[in-house]
Amino acid sequence: MTAQTSEKPAPAEQLAVLTRPRGSSGEGKAREPGDLDPLRFLRLKRRDKIVIQVALVALTLWWIFPMWTAISSSVSFGGIGNYLSLLTQPVNGVYLPETFVNSAVIALMQAVLVCAVAALAGFAFSRLQFRFRETLYYAVLICLAVPGTAIIVPVYYISGTLGLFDSYWGVALPEAALTLPFGVLLIRNFADSLQASSFEAAKVDGANSWQTFVHIFLPQMRSPLINLAILCVMWSFQDFLFPSLLLRNPALTTASQAVQTIQGAFGATPQQSSEYFASLVLLSVPAVLLVTFGLRWVSRGLTGGGSKE
Amino acid sequence: MTNKSVLSAGRVNPSGEGSPAPASSGRRRRTINTGWTAAAFLLPLLAFYAVYYVYSFVFLGQVSQQRVGLSFVDQIQVGFQNYQLVLTDPIFQRSIINNLIFAAVSIAASLTLGFFIAMMLATGARLNRAMYVIFLLPSLIPLSLFASVFGRMLQDQGGAFNQALQTIGLGALQQDWLASDGTAYAAVFVLLVYLIGLPIMYYRSDVSSVDVAILEASLLDGASTFQIFRLILFPLLRTTHLTVILSVLLGSFRAFDLIFFSTLGAPSGRTGISGTYIYQSALAQDGVGYAAAASVIVLIVALIVSLVQIIVTRRSNR
Numbered sequence: 001m002t003a004q005t006s007e008k009p010a011p012a013e014q015l016a017v018l019t020r021p022r023g024s025s026g027e028g029k030a031r032e033p034g035d036l037d038p039l040r041f042l043r044l045k046r047r048d049k050i051v052i053q054v055a056l057v058a059l060t061l062w063w064i065f066p067m068w069t070a071i072s073s074s075v076s077f078g079g080i081g082n083y084l085s086l087l088t089q090p091v092n093g094v095y096l097p098e099t100f101v102n103s104a105v106i107a108l109m110q111a112v113l114v115c116a117v118a119a120l121a122g123f124a125f126s127r128l129q130f131r132f133r134e135t136l137y138y139a140v141l142i143c144l145a146v147p148g149t150a151i152i153v154p155v156y157y158i159s160g161t162l163g164l165f166d167s168y169w170g171v172a173l174p175e176a177a178l179t180l181p182f183g184v185l186l187i188r189n190f191a192d193s194l195q196a197s198s199f200e201a202a203k204v205d206g207a208n209s210w211q212t213f214v215h216i217f218l219p220q221m222r223s224p225l226i227n228l229a230i231l232c233v234m235w236s237f238q239d240f241l242f243p244s245l246l247l248r249n250p251a252l253t254t255a256s257q258a259v260q261t262i263q264g265a266f267g268a269t270p271q272q273s274s275e276y277f278a279s280l281v282l283l284s285v286p287a288v289l290l291v292t293f294g295l296r297w298v299s300r301g302l303t304g305g306g307s308k309e
Numbered sequence: 310m311t312n313k314s315v316l317s318a319g320r321v322n323p324s325g326e327g328s329p330a331p332a333s334s335g336r337r338r339r340t341i342n343t344g345w346t347a348a349a350f351l352l353p354l355l356a357f358y359a360v361y362y363v364y365s366f367v368f369l370g371q372v373s374q375q376r377v378g379l380s381f382v383d384q385i386q387v388g389f390q391n392y393q394l395v396l397t398d399p400i401f402q403r404s405i406i407n408n409l410i411f412a413a414v415s416i417a418a419s420l421t422l423g424f425f426i427a428m429m430l431a432t433g434a435r436l437n438r439a440m441y442v443i444f445l446l447p448s449l450i451p452l453s454l455f456a457s458v459f460g461r462m463l464q465d466q467g468g469a470f471n472q473a474l475q476t477i478g479l480g481a482l483q484q485d486w487l488a489s490d491g492t493a494y495a496a497v498f499v500l501l502v503y504l505i506g507l508p509i510m511y512y513r514s515d516v517s518s519v520d521v522a523i524l525e526a527s528l529l530d531g532a533s534t535f536q537i538f539r540l541i542l543f544p545l546l547r548t549t550h551l552t553v554i555l556s557v558l559l560g561s562f563r564a565f566d567l568i569f570f571s572t573l574g575a576p577s578g579r580t581g582i583s584g585t586y587i588y589q590s591a592l593a594q595d596g597v598g599y600a601a602a603a604s605v606i607v608l609i610v611a612l613i614v615s616l617v618q619i620i621v622t623r624r625s626n627r
Binding site: 051059065153155158234255 | 462
C-alpha cells in the first residue's frame with residue numbers, strides 16, 4: 001500500500017465540507033468523486049453506450065472470476081457445513097472468529113495512534129511557524145518510501161528489547177510508524193486549505209496554541225481524521241508482515257496472518273481444498289464489508305490526500 | 310501580537326516552501342517561542358521517527374556488517390562482506406529487476422486498461438457503482454487472501470485456470486504454470502492486472518474535475534466517445550498519469566504479500582522481489598546481517614525514487 005500525491009486543486013467535495021455549517025459535515029454526507037462526473041452530462045451515441053456497457057460487464061466478469069472461484073470451490077465439497085465447522089473448530093490451533101477480534105483491536109489501536117500523532121504534527125506543520133519547518137516536513141514525507149520489509153530486522157530487535165512480542169501494541173506501533181508519513185501528509189494538506197479567519201479570531205481572543213488546537217483545529221478536522229482512521233483500519237487489516245513477525249501465540253493471530261497459519265492444515269483432497277477456500281472466503285468477510293461500506297471514505301482519503309502537495 | 314503576524318502564521322503556503330522568519334528581532338523571538346510550541350506538538354511524531362526510522366537505519370547499518378542470527382548474540386564483524394555477497398547474488402539482482410518489471414507492467418496496465426475502465430464507469434453506465442466496488446476489491450482486501458486464491462487457481466492439478474481451459478476446449482494448454490519462467494511471469498502479470506484498483510480510483514476521481522464544456526465541444530465536432538477518451542481526456546489527465554506512475558513505482562517495493570502468497574518466487578526464486586528476498590534471508594541460519602545489507606540497498610533505491618517523486622511533484626506545482 002502506498003500513498004500518493006496529485007497536483008490538481010482540492011476536489012469540490014472537500015471544499016464543500018469546509019463551507020458546510022459545522023455539525024452537518026458528518027460522515028453520512030460524504031460523496032464519491034464520481035458524483036460530479038462531467039462525462040455523465042454528455043449525450044453519447046447509443047451505439048457507444050452499448051459498447052461501453054458490454055465492455056464493462058465483460059471486464060467485471062473477469063474480475064469476479066477469482067472471487068467466484070473461491071466462493072464456489074468453498075462449497076463444492078461439504079457445502080455450507082465447511083463454514084459452520086470453521087466458525088466452531090480451531091484450524092491449526094487458531095479459531096477464525098478470534099482472528100477478527102485480534103485484527104480489529106490492532107487496527108483500532110493503530111488508527112488511534114496515527115490519528116492522534118498526525119493531528120498534532122499536522123497542526124504544527126500547517127499552523128505554526130518555526131525554523132526548518134519545510135525541511136523537517138520533507139524529511140517526514142520521504143519516509144513514505146520505506147518498505148515494511150526493509151525494517152523487519154530492526155523492528156524485530158526493537159520489539160524484543162522493549163518486550164513487545166506477543167502483544168497488540170507491539171504490532172500496532174510499527175504499523176503506525178509506517179502509516180504516519182501518509183497521515184501527516186493527509187492532515188497537513190487538509191489543514192492548509194482551512195480558512196485563516198477562525199484562527200485569527202482565536203489569537204485575538206488570546207487563545208494559546210493548545211486551546212486553538214482543541215477548540216478550533218480539531219472540530220474542523222473531523223472529516224479528514226475519519227478518512228485517515230478508515231484507511232488505517234484497512235491497511236492494518238491488510239498487513240501480514242508485522243503480525244507474522246511479532247505474534248507467535250496462536251490466540252493472538254490476526255485474520256491476514258491466519259492465511260499462512262492455516263495453509264498447512266489443509267491437504268490436497270477436494271474436501272480439504274474446499275475447506276481451505278471456505279476459510280479464505282471467511283477471513284475476507286470483514287475486509288470486504290469495510291471496503292464496500294467505507295469506500296467513499298477510502299476514496300476521499302486517498303485521492304484528496306495529496307491534493308495540495 | 311499584531312493581526313498581520315497572525316495572518317502570516319496561518320497563511321496557506323501553496324508552493325510548500327517555508328520561509329524562515331525575517332531577521333527583525335521581535336519576529337525572531339516569536340519564532341523561537343513558537344519553535345518550542347511546535348516542538349511540543351511534534352514530539353509524538355518525532356518519538357515514532359526516532360525509534361522506527363532513525364534508530365532502525367542506524368541499527369541496520371551496524372548489523373549489516375555482522376554475521377548474526379535472530380537472537381542477536383555472538384555476532385562476528387565481517388565488514389562490507391555482506392554487501393558484496395548481496396550485490397553479487399544473481400537472485401538479489403533478479404529481485405530488484407523484478408520489482409521494476411512488475412512496476413512497469415502495473416503502470417502499463419493502469420495507463421491503458423485502468424484508464425479506460427475509469428472513463429467507462431464515469432459515463433454513468435448501468436450498475437457502475439457496483440462494478441466500481443468489484444474493480445477495487447482485489448486491491449483493498451488483504452493481499453494475502455487474494456494472492457492465495459490466485460495461487461490456488463494456478464495449481465497444476467484441479468486449479469481453476471486449467472479447468473477453465475478444459476471447459477472452453479483449450480485443454481491442450483493446461484500446464485504447471487509455476488514450472489517455467491515464462492508462464493510464471495505471465496501468471497504474476499495477470500495477478501498485477503487485477504490489482505490496478507487504486508489507479509482506477511485516481512482516474513475516476515480526477516475525471517470529475519474536467520470541464521464539461523471541452524467535452525461537449527468535441528462531441529459537437531463529431532468525435533466518438535472513444536476518441537474523447539483517447540484524444541481529449543487522456544492528455545488532460547496527465548498529472549494523474551504522473552501520480553499513478555510514481556505511486557505504483559513506490560508501491561512495488563512494498564508489494565511483499567503479492568509474491569509471498571502466490572508464487573513464493575517459483576520457479577526457484579526467479580519471480581521473487583526485494584521484499585520476499587529480505588524476508589527469506591532474515592529467516593535463514595545466521596542470515597540477519599545479510600538481510601540487513603539487502604535492506605540497506607533496497608532502502609537506498611526506494612528513497613531515491615521517493616526523492617524523485619517529491620522533486621517532480623514540486624516542480625509540476627510551479
